[in-house]
Amino acid sequence: MDKFRMIFQFLQSNQESFMNGICGIMALASAQMYSAFDFNCPCLPHYNLAYGLGILLVPPFILFLLGFVLNNNVSMLAEEWRRPQGQRGKDPAVLRYMFCSMAQRAMIAPVVWVSVTLLDGKCITCAFCTSVPVETLGNASHPGLSQGEMKRVLARIPCKEIYDGQEFIANEVAIRYLRCISQALGWCFVLLMTTLAFLVRSLRPCFTQAAFLKSRYWSHYIDIERKLFDETCAEHARSFAKVCIQQFFEGMSTDLAAARCHPPMKAPADVGEDAEKLLGITDQGSMNVALKSWHRCKPPLHLHPPTLPSGNGWAGEKQSPTHLPVPRREMAAYYSRV
Amino acid sequence: MDRFRMIFQYFQSNSESVMNGICGLLALASVKMYTCFDFSCPCLPRYNMAYGLGIMFVPPIALFLCGLILNRQSLVMLEEWQRPQGHRKKDLAVIRYMCSSIMQRAMVAPVVWIIVTLLDGKCLICAFSGSVDPEKFVAFANTSPVQVQHLLAKVPCKDDELMRNNTSRKAVSRYLRCWSQALGWSILLILIIAAFLARWLRPCFNQATLLQTRHWSNYIDIEQKIFEETCCEHSRLFAHKCILHFFESMRQEIKRHSFSLPRKGEEAEGEEDLLRGITDQDQVNKILKMWYYEKPPL
Numbered sequence: 001m002d003k004f005r006m007i008f009q010f011l012q013s014n015q016e017s018f019m020n021g022i023c024g025i026m027a028l029a030s031a032q033m034y035s036a037f038d039f040n041c042p043c044l045p046h047y048n049l050a051y052g053l054g055i056l057l058v059p060p061f062i063l064f065l066l067g068f069v070l071n072n073n074v075s076m077l078a079e080e081w082r083r084p085q086g087q088r089g090k091d092p093a094v095l096r097y098m099f100c101s102m103a104q105r106a107m108i109a110p111v112v113w114v115s116v117t118l119l120d121g122k123c124i125t126c127a128f129c130t131s132v133p134v135e136t137l138g139n140a141s142h143p144g145l146s147q148g149e150m151k152r153v154l155a156r157i158p159c160k161e162i163y164d165g166q167e168f169i170a171n172e173v174a175i176r177y178l179r180c181i182s183q184a185l186g187w188c189f190v191l192l193m194t195t196l197a198f199l200v201r202s203l204r205p206c207f208t209q210a211a212f213l214k215s216r217y218w219s220h221y222i223d224i225e226r227k228l229f230d231e232t233c234a235e236h237a238r239s240f241a242k243v244c245i246q247q248f249f250e251g252m253s254t255d256l257a258a259a260r261c262h263p264p265m266k267a268p269a270d271v272g273e274d275a276e277k278l279l280g281i282t283d284q285g286s287m288n289v290a291l292k293s294w295h296r297c298k299p300p301l302h303l304h305p306p307t308l309p310s311g312n313g314w315a316g317e318k319q320s321p322t323h324l325p326v327p328r329r330e331m332a333a334y335y336s337r338v
Numbered sequence: 339m340d341r342f343r344m345i346f347q348y349f350q351s352n353s354e355s356v357m358n359g360i361c362g363l364l365a366l367a368s369v370k371m372y373t374c375f376d377f378s379c380p381c382l383p384r385y386n387m388a389y390g391l392g393i394m395f396v397p398p399i400a401l402f403l404c405g406l407i408l409n410r411q412s413l414v415m416l417e418e419w420q421r422p423q424g425h426r427k428k429d430l431a432v433i434r435y436m437c438s439s440i441m442q443r444a445m446v447a448p449v450v451w452i453i454v455t456l457l458d459g460k461c462l463i464c465a466f467s468g469s470v471d472p473e474k475f476v477a478f479a480n481t482s483p484v485q486v487q488h489l490l491a492k493v494p495c496k497d498d499e500l501m502r503n504n505t506s507r508k509a510v511s512r513y514l515r516c517w518s519q520a521l522g523w524s525i526l527l528i529l530i531i532a533a534f535l536a537r538w539l540r541p542c543f544n545q546a547t548l549l550q551t552r553h554w555s556n557y558i559d560i561e562q563k564i565f566e567e568t569c570c571e572h573s574r575l576f577a578h579k580c581i582l583h584f585f586e587s588m589r590q591e592i593k594r595h596s597f598s599l600p601r602k603g604e605e606a607e608g609e610e611d612l613l614r615g616i617t618d619q620d621q622v623n624k625i626l627k628m629w630y631y632e633k634p635p636l
Binding site for chain 2: 079083084086087088119120121137170172173176177179180183184187188190191194195197198201202205206209217220221224225228229232233236239240243300301302303305
């Protein structure tokens, strides 16, 4: 457990490392998904191609979109792209950098899926079994079969149990041939992708290093600024809520006191902390009224500046701040509240 | 747990160790990939050679490129190579040292793949089954050349109907596997001897220069890392100041528009600070709107 926590902390400490971690997890998930998936070739002439190519190309597209969805920075990119210019100019190089780095990470899981699919061979075998060269691999001179019939027979190659064309072309020969082609394609694809990644990574320092450092700094800055702003807003909301609720309870307590037509008890000078926290509500009836009022009529989102009671019991809204010799809990009987 | 943490910290502390770690992982991944890969020889005359040699040489190229991509030092080396001279001279010996150490590490995974392939034998059997001398094997000795090529191509496929009962199939297979394993072990021996000699004889030549180049290559690496960390720290402080300044200017604007004197009761001071003068739903909405529509200048 500790081990995972440490690895998690290491990945979290650096935002880019965290994204790399997610990217690696998606690649592993993609390989696992393929092995868990139960491939079932339909073994019918026109359906084979659609099914085989569909399994080869549709899940990578979904994984690519998922890569974008799981990336926290997508909303940051969209926000930065759409915001009005205001007092701060927009730098398209920063937007391009953010988009490129997200797209590169999102490409990894689809590439893993396509490679694993091609190296396994079932998709290509299913999709292209009707195009096997029967003349070179088998015995095409067998008479009496139209094109359509031949295609129907060849379409059953992936389904060994129902294959009935042994005299044209042996099932194992055809499957080996198709699988060999599929694996060759797979390795070529892997080589191509690694070469592209290598070129992208190694040509960058040769051309645009200064611009790259700038874009990277400002894209990190935008991310950090957004997080700090959210933290500041959360702090503010917390204080706002605290003061709002405190004012609500004070209001309730004075309202109840006014309703009972007797002045509130003057708290003794050495009042304990717990008694203070009771906020003037000290019996079941008052608490029920307070709870009902909280549900029926929440206070407006408008905090009053703290009012200061004066000696004669009158405290007005616009009063210059004075020193505060008496503790706040000692309330005056009448005061006006706007 | 402590032991794991110590190992992790040791690897992290030294960039070279991290590179060695990645190199080891890639070598293990290469072995795992080979065992997971379902080798299936096409057993057709011209395709065998292409497939067999392809499987032996194409994945190592991909692994070599992966080794270069995953190595952070390759980027550092390229930057050092391409940078304008400026006030700091460039030392080609340092760049050469970094290049050679990167290449050595990147070569480990491909070499592991090739050796595992040769020791296993399937690739060579597939690629060269059509090239053996048919006269040496009884079942293939008296058949026509075209037929013999066809049969030899099917040797790697044990379950093929023509090969199932063929006595010489196993002989050809064993013969080729023997050659393959001999080649594999020889390559391994040569490489280990070469590594051993390189390590032992290096101190005899230019030890002082080597120490210098190693020091300065480490230095460049560390300097790059510290620069990135400082930039991150700086952008954090910059953002903090920017946001505080934004809230402060908002507070001034609100004070100007609402004509109410600021109140500071002693108890309320702590909360007031956090509230920053914003005490109203409309004020909060205004701040959030301003943040979106008019971000403060940098």
